[in-house]
Amino acid sequence: MDARLSEDGKTIIIRIPYRFRRNGCRKEIVAPEGAISAFLPVVQRDESLVRAMAKGFRWREILDSGGAESIHALAEKEKVDPSYLARHLRLTLLAPDIVQAIMAGKQPDSMKLTSLWKPFPSEWVYQREHFGFAGGGG
Secondary structure, eight states: OEEEEOTTSSOEEEEOOOEEEEETTEEEEEOOTTOOOSSOOOOOOOHHHHHHHHHHHHHHHHHHTTSSSSHHHHHHHHTSOHHHHHHHHHGGGSOHHHHHHHHHTOSOTTOOHHHHHSOOOSSHHHHHHHHTOTTOOO
């Protein structure tokens, strides 16, 4: 932060460095590295991640309960492309602690929906490493 008096001496000019970070459809203001904030960070869930997981778990429940015979039948019933539905179903394979972290808004900053559309390990310990969760164990 930088503060100075204007040339006429009547105004204090305060410069606060910041940057914007995209979080889903929303922009967040991020303080510079090493800055001390007087405010506790507000946990903001990435609603696009949460909605995608909710779709995946709902569709898995429909398939598991016999509400649709196959992914193709369910995709037709839901009026979505089968590959779109399958991408959402893959989210149900995430480790339970990763799902909890996403629901609480505590996933790593690098974990975005686009990163979940790409292939990721099926083993939970490797998922933690892949997505950058501390420790990677479990």
